[in-house]
Amino acid sequence: METKSVSHQDIVNAFRKEGNSEIAKHSSRFFKTGKDEYGEGDMFLGIRVPATRKFAGKYRDASLGVVCKLLTSKFHEEQFLQKYVKGMPRTMLRYAIEKFPEI
DSSP states (O other): OOOTTOOHHHHHHHHHTTOOHHHHHHHHHHTTOSTTSTTTTOBOOOOOHHHHHHHHGGGTTSOHHHHHGGGGOSBHHHHHHHHHHHOOOHHHHHHHHHHOTTO
């Protein structure tokens, strides 16, 4: 697959197919996402970290703009995925989004 022309939506669609509803339920309980709990409102797809790392390897050449959009996802795993695609901390990507909003 030619990843330089891959879109944000291509990555999201492929990644969401990896989700598992039982793991998502477990993650929601583990991270206490209920009302008045510390993870209130967090949403999960049910994708474990090793699977996220493996998936990210397919998209290492995706553009920074495409990867930055993952930070805006409502799903925990998609936000986490950006770290493995570009190997950058979230703070660096957030800086890039603020400094260069056109990407």
